[in-house]
Amino acid sequence: MFRYIDIHTHALESPSDGISVLNHYDHFEQAASDQRYCSLGIHPWYINEAEPEAQLVSLGRYAALPQVLAIGECGLDKVTETPFSLQERAFEAQLQLAQQLQKPLIIHCVRAFEELIRMVHSAAITVPVIVHGFNKNRHLAKQLLDQGFFLSFGKALLKEGLLQEIFAVLPVDRFFLETDNSGLDIAAIYKAAAEIRKIQADEIILQLQLNFKNVFGK
Numbered sequence: 001m002f003r004y005i006d007i008h009t010h011a012l013e014s015p016s017d018g019i020s021v022l023n024h025y026d027h028f029e030q031a032a033s034d035q036r037y038c039s040l041g042i043h044p045w046y047i048n049e050a051e052p053e054a055q056l057v058s059l060g061r062y063a064a065l066p067q068v069l070a071i072g073e074c075g076l077d078k079v080t081e082t083p084f085s086l087q088e089r090a091f092e093a094q095l096q097l098a099q100q101l102q103k104p105l106i107i108h109c110v111r112a113f114e115e116l117i118r119m120v121h122s123a124a125i126t127v128p129v130i131v132h133g134f135n136k137n138r139h140l141a142k143q144l145l146d147q148g149f150f151l152s153f154g155k156a157l158l159k160e161g162l163l164q165e166i167f168a169v170l171p172v173d174r175f176f177l178e179t180d181n182s183g184l185d186i187a188a189i190y191k192a193a194a195e196i197r198k199i200q201a202d203e204i205i206l207q208l209q210l211n212f213k214n215v216f217g218k
């Protein structure tokens with residue numbers, strides 16, 4: 001049985017003692033030639049403004065593959081150049097796709113959490129929604145948890161501060177860990193997570209295996 005689970009990474013290599021969910025934000029056909037777990041999604045930074053429909057068609061073509069565990073990262077970003085209305089359209093389509101395929105969503109969200117909650121709500125999404133790279137305040141964490149969302153934490157956990165305080169008291173069944181593009185070993189993030197929550201390393205390993213099974217069915 002693997003120990004560590006990295007639910008969102010851009011690192012091509014899997015951890016030696018674990019599994020990872022590799023993220024593809026373009027060239028979705030890559031998923032077809034690789035049996036490893038991955039997530040596919042149109043990132044708000046990388047929407048093809050000339051041909052957004054073709055990009056969605058390509059996503060839809062590969063997203064149903066069994067090794068594709070989630071749709072995303074997708075979402076909304078108020079700090080990028082991509083027109084917001086185009087982001088909303090791409091996100092809406094991906095919400096529908098995730099719901100149709102019954103796969104969880106991995107969310108990228110920057111300064112657009114109200115819009116995120118509104119869109120997820122009005123699309124009547126029942127699949128799990130995971131906000132990745134969470135690094136915000138207590139109020140927002142509570143707001144997202146109240147919506148039933150999951151939060152995923154990465155390298156920001158290694159820095160002492162408010163985020164650690166939030167993480168320390170988070171419900172055990174509502175979080176994941178990830179390396180994203182940090183280049184860190186997922187084991188280092190697990191170590192920090194166990195220390196912050198003042199629990200044994202094995203306890204967090206078992207809990208995250210359980211969370212992974214509940215959300216991703218694996």
Ligand SMILES: [Zn+2]
Pocket residue numbers: 008009010023073180181
């Ligand atoms: Zn990422």
